Amino acid sequence: MKVSYFETGRYQSPADMPGVWPMPSGAYDSDAGSDVYRGMVERISFVEKLGFDWVSLSEHHYSPRILTPSPPMAAAYLTSRVHKIKFALLGPIVSHSNPVRLAEELAMLDTMAGGRLVVGLLRGTTNEALTYDLNPQESRERTDEGMELILKAWTEPQPFGWQGRHFRYRTVSVWPRPLQQPHPPTYALGTSREAGEFAARNRIGLGVSYGPFEVMGKATGYYRERCAKFGWEPTAEQIIFRANIVLAETDAEAQRAMEAYPARAPFALGNGIASALLELDSRNIAGEARPASINRALPINFVGGPDTVVEQIRRCRELTGAGIIDLGFNTPGTADPKAHMAALELFGQKVLPRIRDI
Amino acid sequence: MAFNEAWVEADGFRIRYQTAGEGPPLVHLHGAGGLRLNPAHDLLARQFRVIAFEMPGFGAEENQRTRDMAELAATMAKAAQALGLDRFNLMGTSFGGRTALFLALQSPELVRALVLEAPAAIRPAGGQPPSGSPEAIARRLYAHPERMPPLPKVDPRLAMQIAVLTQRLRGPDRDADLEARLRGLTAPVLAVFGTRDSVIPPELGHLYKDLIPDAHLVFVYDAGHAIAAERPEAFVEVVSDFLEREDAFVISRVKTVILP
Numbered sequence: 001m002k003v004s005y006f007e008t009g010r011y012q013s014p015a016d017m018p019g020v021w022p023m024p025s026g027a028y029d030s031d032a033g034s035d036v037y038r039g040m041v042e043r044i045s046f047v048e049k050l051g052f053d054w055v056s057l058s059e060h061h062y063s064p065r066i067l068t069p070s071p072p073m074a075a076a077y078l079t080s081r082v083h084k085i086k087f088a089l090l091g092p093i094v095s096h097s098n099p100v101r102l103a104e105e106l107a108m109l110d111t112m113a114g115g116r117l118v119v120g121l122l123r124g125t126t127n128e129a130l131t132y133d134l135n136p137q138e139s140r141e142r143t144d145e146g147m148e149l150i151l152k153a154w155t156e157p158q159p160f161g162w163q164g165r166h167f168r169y170r171t172v173s174v175w176p177r178p179l180q181q182p183h184p185p186t187y188a189l190g191t192s193r194e195a196g197e198f199a200a201r202n203r204i205g206l207g208v209s210y211g212p213f214e215v216m217g218k219a220t221g222y223y224r225e226r227c228a229k230f231g232w233e234p235t236a237e238q239i240i241f242r243a244n245i246v247l248a249e250t251d252a253e254a255q256r257a258m259e260a261y262p263a264r265a266p267f268a269l270g271n272g273i274a275s276a277l278l279e280l281d282s283r284n285i286a287g288e289a290r291p292a293s294i295n296r297a298l299p300i301n302f303v304g305g306p307d308t309v310v311e312q313i314r315r316c317r318e319l320t321g322a323g324i325i326d327l328g329f330n331t332p333g334t335a336d337p338k339a340h341m342a343a344l345e346l347f348g349q350k351v352l353p354r355i356r357d358i
Numbered sequence: 359m360a361f362n363e364a365w366v367e368a369d370g371f372r373i374r375y376q377t378a379g380e381g382p383p384l385v386h387l388h389g390a391g392g393l394r395l396n397p398a399h400d401l402l403a404r405q406f407r408v409i410a411f412e413m414p415g416f417g418a419e420e421n422q423r424t425r426d427m428a429e430l431a432a433t434m435a436k437a438a439q440a441l442g443l444d445r446f447n448l449m450g451t452s453f454g455g456r457t458a459l460f461l462a463l464q465s466p467e468l469v470r471a472l473v474l475e476a477p478a479a480i481r482p483a484g485g486q487p488p489s490g491s492p493e494a495i496a497r498r499l500y501a502h503p504e505r506m507p508p509l510p511k512v513d514p515r516l517a518m519q520i521a522v523l524t525q526r527l528r529g530p531d532r533d534a535d536l537e538a539r540l541r542g543l544t545a546p547v548l549a550v551f552g553t554r555d556s557v558i559p560p561e562l563g564h565l566y567k568d569l570i571p572d573a574h575l576v577f578v579y580d581a582g583h584a585i586a587a588e589r590p591e592a593f594v595e596v597v598s599d600f601l602e603r604e605d606a607f608v609i610s611r612v613k614t615v616i617l618p
Binding site: 158 | 580
């Protein structure tokens with residue numbers, strides 16, 4: 001099993017903030033913001049030393065929760081300061097983006113970072129459609145088309161035009177091309193039938209997140225089935241499982257920390273918007289309809305002391321087939337950076353060496 | 359727009375065609391399935407005088423005379439000339455794309471601009487045209503057969519006649535002589551490929567740009583082999599823009615003002 005550290009920025013507000021989305025940008029504290037980017041370098045250097053395989057970044061907007069609205073920009077900064085670990089962008093929100101621009105930026109990044117880029121292509125959480133005034137009902141179609149265009153832009157040797165449904169170009173010919181050929185390891189991110197189908201058809205990986213192992217196993221099982229239909233078999237490393245982890249020296253200590261874990265997302269949408277979005281945004285897991293997750297806190301999949309967590313990771317591998325876990329380290333009830341670093345160190349020393357053969 | 363059926367005598371054949379519209383002439387040569395009008399023909403006829411030929415042997419009458427693609431192309435050039443066309447836009451679909459390329463090479467003075475829809479001038483090794491039941495053919499032709507109207511039932515005698523004819527005329531999958539001659543093609547070319555084409559893979563598209571001096575390559579997203587039938591608006595928009603403005607079709611005229 002390989003391990004990725006999900007770098008969220010960890011903005012620490014000096015004052016109490018209202019828990020709403022969008023967060024008023026007037027509440028932003030520039031010193032705290034500067035600490036975010038300094039802290040990223042410190043943490044990523046630390047997990048690199050501990051032997052983590054990847055660090056991951058993701059795109060979110062209009063709140064302090066994850067302070068990387070532009071993952072390629074964050075990665076450009078970080079890859080020039082931390083020199084060995086791979087950077088997984090999980091991912092840029094394709095439905096928001098000019099796909100050709102994204103193909104260019106990711107190719108630049110891969111080249112500047114010496115071929116250390118991993119790309120996850122994401123539809124985006126439901127509220128994110130509000131960021132750039134996009135219709136949430138079009139997000140899946142825009143994502144599918146954008147992903148296909150990005151792959152095309154990386155691989156076509158001649159300038160080409162694109163007559164899409166949501167995107168149209170008369171001339172595409174990206175420079176630079178990615179250093180890794182034909183393109184960096186790329187994943188469709190999502191549990192839906194459409195994500196699994198797309199990934200299988202285009203022979204790329206699949207990234208799933210946050211659900212129970214059994215449920216995520218349905219999504220990865222569907223993906224593997226479709227890969228077989230298209231005449232290939234994904235490797236374990238082509239399946240990423242992203243999850244939250246609460247790790248402590250003992251199970252009891254981890255359980256105590258869990259008691260402080262909130263039920264509601266830290267920056268919630270107003271009720272009217274949330275219920276309207278729920279109606280507009282259809283989601284599914286391998287074809288089974290599921291409501292979008294709005295305003296609920298994300299679950300914790302791995303919780304306990306090192307022994308327990310090792311067993312949970314073993315079970316995760318068995319049920320989902322994932323060869324990479326991308327971990328968001330949580331220290332509920334405390335914003336203490338030292339506690340966070342201690343959890344990372346504990347993972348590096350007591351868990352990481354024991355999961356390599358899983 | 360209503361198409362009218364008509365016939366023209368040329369090169370010893372009585373050739374059927376469908377025609378509609380006014381404007382610059384646009385001659386269409388169909389694929390190996392024969393002449394079948396689709397919504398793209400209607401859209402093109404709003405801007406062009408569309409002449410969709412049924413090539414000899416693809417209809418009621420057999421054609422045992424034409425020996426190869428060069429001869430078929432020569433016949434179709436004569437058919438266009440018999441209609442009084444001395445310079446026209448030419449569009450070829452799949453098998454007819456190969457015919458259109460031969461025509462443009464043999465009679466460059468006739469062809470103003472050339473559109474190739476999923477052309478079969480370069481084929482994957484061992485590739486075969488769609489065949490079998492209408493359902494089986496639809497699965498080869500379309501990325502989303504479930505969204506398309508059902509194909510008409512096939513008369514087995516006609517299907518056999520067409521299969522024999524196309525096997526005789528289609529030529530090798532890769533024709534080194536043809537590909538060498540493409541370097542001398544003078545007409546501007548637009549080669550259009552469906553991103554989900556399983557008959558002529560879109561990955562072959564760049565070869566037309568590699569070989570033809572003045573070529574453009576366009577992918578129609580989420581279309582199978584029958585691009586014009588499956589995504590007619592997307593196909594016609596780029597084709598008519600190319601035929602109207604040639605190289606300058608790459609300059610967008612799309613307005614993005616939302617609220618003036």
